[in-house]
Amino acid sequence: MVKKKREEGGVLEGVEQSKNKGGVGREGGSGLDMRSHETESQKILRLRRRRGSEPTATATTATEEPAKTRQADKDEEKETLKSRGTEKEKQKKWSCIDSCCWFVGCICCSWWFLLFLYNAMPASFPQYVTEAITGPLADPPGLKLRKEGLTAKHPVVFVPGIVTGGLELWEGHQCAEGLFRKRLWGGTFGELYKRPLCWVEHMSLDNETGLDPPGIRVRPVSGLVAADYFAPGYFVWAVLIANLARIGYEEKTMYMAAYDWRISFQNTEVRDQTLSRIKSNIELMVATNGKKVVVIPHSMGALYFLHFMKWVEAPAPMGGGGGSDWCARHIKAVMNIGGPFLGVPKAVAGLFSAEAKDIAVARSVAPAVLDKDVFGLQTLQHVMRMTRTWDTTMSMIPKGGDTIWGDLDWSPEDGYSCSWKKQKNSDTHTAGQNGKRCLDTSGVYYGRIISFGKDVAEGATKGSNLANATCQDVWTEYHDMGIPGIKAVADYKVYTGGSILDLLHFVAPKMMKRGDAHYSYGIADDLDDPKYNHYKYWSNPLETRLPNAPEMEIFSLYGVGIPTERAYVYKLSAAADCYIPFQIDALADGANECSCLKGGVYNVNGDETVPVLSAGYMCAKAWRGKTRFNPSGIRTYVREYDHAPPANLLEGRGTQSGAHVDIMGNFALIEDIIRVAAGATGEDLGEDRVYSDIFKWSERINLKL
Numbered sequence: 152m153v154k155k156k157r158e159e160g161g162v163l164e165g166v167e168q169s170k171n172k173g174g175v176g177r178e179g180g181s182g183l184d185m186r187s188h189e190t191e192s193q194k195i196l197r198l199r200r201r202r203g204s205e206p207t208a209t210a211t212t213a214t215e216e217p218a219k220t221r222q223a224d225k226d227e228e229k230e231t232l233k234s235r236g237t238e239k240e241k242q243k244k245w246s247c248i249d250s251c252c253w254f255v256g257c258i259c260c261s262w263w264f265l266l267f268l269y270n271a272m273p274a275s276f277p278q279y280v281t282e283a284i285t286g287p288l289a290d291p292p293g294l295k296l297r298k299e300g301l302t303a304k305h306p307v308v309f310v311p312g313i314v315t316g317g318l319e320l321w322e323g324h325q326c327a328e329g330l331f332r333k334r335l336w337g338g339t340f341g342e343l344y345k346r347p348l349c350w351v352e353h354m355s356l357d358n359e360t361g362l363d364p365p366g367i368r369v370r371p372v373s374g375l376v377a378a379d380y381f382a383p384g385y386f387v388w389a390v391l392i393a394n395l396a397r398i399g400y401e402e403k404t405m406y407m408a409a410y411d412w413r414i415s416f417q418n419t420e421v422r423d424q425t426l427s428r429i430k431s432n433i434e435l436m437v438a439t440n441g442k443k444v445v446v447i448p449h450s451m452g453a454l455y456f457l458h459f460m461k462w463v464e465a466p467a468p469m470g471g472g473g474g475s476d477w478c479a480r481h482i483k484a485v486m487n488i489g490g491p492f493l494g495v496p497k498a499v500a501g502l503f504s505a506e507a508k509d510i511a512v513a514r515s516v517a518p519a520v521l522d523k524d525v526f527g528l529q530t531l532q533h534v535m536r537m538t539r540t541w542d543t544t545m546s547m548i549p550k551g552g553d554t555i556w557g558d559l560d561w562s563p564e565d566g567y568s569c570s571w572k573k574q575k576n577s578d579t580h581t582a583g584q585n586g587k588r589c590l591d592t593s594g595v596y597y598g599r600i601i602s603f604g605k606d607v608a609e610g611a612t613k614g615s616n617l618a619n620a621t622c623q624d625v626w627t628e629y630h631d632m633g634i635p636g637i638k639a640v641a642d643y644k645v646y647t648g649g650s651i652l653d654l655l656h657f658v659a660p661k662m663m664k665r666g667d668a669h670y671s672y673g674i675a676d677d678l679d680d681p682k683y684n685h686y687k688y689w690s691n692p693l694e695t696r697l698p699n700a701p702e703m704e705i706f707s708l709y710g711v712g713i714p715t716e717r718a719y720v721y722k723l724s725a726a727a728d729c730y731i732p733f734q735i736d737a738l739a740d741g742a743n744e745c746s747c748l749k750g751g752v753y754n755v756n757g758d759e760t761v762p763v764l765s766a767g768y769m770c771a772k773a774w775r776g777k778t779r780f781n782p783s784g785i786r787t788y789v790r791e792y793d794h795a796p797p798a799n800l801l802e803g804r805g806t807q808s809g810a811h812v813d814i815m816g817n818f819a820l821i822e823d824i825i826r827v828a829a830g831a832t833g834e835d836l837g838e839d840r841v842y843s844d845i846f847k848w849s850e851r852i853n854l855k856l
Contacts, residue, residue, distance in 0.1 A: 292822040293397025303399035306436035312450025317372035356540040377409035415542035415669040443483035453490025461689035479700035493765040494549035505535035545666035556648030557598025563848040569747035601646040707770040710809020712794035715757025760811035772849035788833040
């Protein structure tokens with residue numbers, strides 16, 4: 152028995168020794184099976200402890216762990232560490248797509264949150280905030296005049312100008328699929344961004360006829376929505392319409408004379424019968440209300456309605472057949488806002504090089520964007536190709552030549568100070584120019600509408616004669632002229648109001664061929680000449696008579712106090728073979744702060760688009776009293792609005808702005824219009840209100856009246 156117990160004890164002792172040596176036993180086997188239930192951190196800890204307890208190399212081979220087991224443990228530890236590192240790398244990795252998604256998400260969430268707050272807040276909250284910052288706001292003109300007892304009386308007709316009226320697609324090519332009756336012009340301009348080349352194709356007209364290209368029909372939007380807003384949040388007629396509504400006007404007493412502002416005035420009748428529609432709507436409004444209408448044209452709309460007044464009197468088929476007394480029977484007053492009666496130099500720069508002051512500044516800041524084919528857009532080239540098919544752009548080429556605009560050594564605005572740091576005068580009826588005057592205003596030659604080189608603009612060099620007219624048609628691509636033709640244009644050096652037409656005929660013969668059929672730019676010697684019965688003369692106030700309506704009144708309402716483009720300094724482009732080889736020299740500046748030359752552009756007083764001379768001369772002199780242009784003695788008034796920029800961002804575009812479009816929200820202008828619509832006359836308004844030198848400049852023009 153003792154021997155048996157010793158044997159059992161030896162067996163147990165052997166088993167225990169095998170455990171200590173790490174041998175494979177029953178319990179050891181179960182320990183390996185349990186490893187699968189251990190966490191990764193526990194495995195690493197166990198393996199490190201085991202390595203720490205391994206015998207040294209001097210130990211006997213009988214107590215060493217088998218090499219395979221040790222290697223397996225090391226591999227297991229490496230794999231565990233590697234798996235943990237991979238997981239950490241995955242957690243740290245952050246791609247650009249993730250960043251973009253987070254950024255877009257933050258913007259969208261912020262936008263929706265702000266939109267929620269805007270819709271949730273009381274309607275009076277924005278006004279409360281504004282008044283808390285700026286003080287109590289003045290009542291809108293409509294509310295103010297309603298408190299005075301004014302109510303709707305005369306029906307009102309709005310005549311929009313160029314580019315402000317909406318255009319929609321009625322028929323198009325395959326690239327315009329899905330755009331039926333969608334706006335191509337006005338609104339969000341979404342299609343311009345989505346498919347720009349298709350948009351340009353559908354907004355362009357046929358270069359031969361000036362009408363729709365084959366397979367394309369773009370038509371004006373109708374109703375008050377045609378031009379209330381040019382784009383979301385950018386009002387045109389909306390503020391005036393809202394204020395008229397406050398004294399009782401509604402859609403039946405307001406009419407938007409929408410038309411396709413791209414095509415020539417007479418072609419609006421040929422294609423769309425727009426002039427006939429205006430005539431019939433005015434007749435209907437007069438018949439149903441029993442009062443004459445007040446017509447309010449804006450910008451180019453003043454020229455369009457001038458054309459209409461001659462058309463409606465002229466016999467059919469060229470005219471409307473209304474008779475010589477139609478205007479006298481139907482129109483109380485015509486209140487022109489920013490009317491470019493004598494044209495604008497800005498139109499010449501647009502046709503010549505598809506640019507103006509703003510484009511020249513942008514080019515000087517980032518020349519590669521507009522001068523090169525960036526992203527395949529060729530922006531200015533497409534703009535030129537498109538706008539040169541719009542016949543109405545030619546209606547605003549300066550009229551009257553050197554007699555009105557000056558020549559190499561003279562212009563009506565000579566001596567004008569270009570210091571725009573004005574000191575406000577409390578007298579609202581002050582005549583003349585307010586503010587600081589420069590001691591030396593010589594050396595400004597506004598008559599040189601286009602000059603090549605600053606030294607030419609300030610000197611008396613005339614250069615060689617214009618090159619021959621054998622160069623190719625350039626309505627699309629200037630390089631068709633060739634290097635000799637381009638150099639001939641630059642070598643002529645100076646182009647005045649008289650030679651501008653020669654320049655445009657040379658560089659754009661096909662466009663000007665259409666223009667010559669629809670417009671004229673001279674001064675009539677004898678208005679009794681039968682040739683002036685043609686419609687091409689009807690939009691030029693210097694070649695046509697006002698209607699026989701002695702009780703009618705004509706107003707010129709426009710802003711002043713803003714630098715306005717009057718003449719340009721040009722240079723040849725660096726690349727002679729480019730599409731547009733001529734550029735405004737944005738580096739050409741005057742010698743001092745009083746200089747009118749800034750960024751290659753000579754500025755004068757105006758509303759930023761129309762110079763005072765063009766907007767005011769006809770009512771200040773040529774139509775004033777009984778003249779050969781106004782034989783019935785229609786009373787005319789000049790009402791200027793001195794520009795004052797917004798006091799802060801909360802004021803939006805300003806209630807005292809004199810800018811060409813922003814003036815449509817000018818409270819003083821709106822009040823004048825509402826008073827006349829409610830029955831007041833120009834005399835009731837106080838007749839003229841002038842801040843500029845328009846009367847002095849008008850006297851300098853030697854025109855037979």
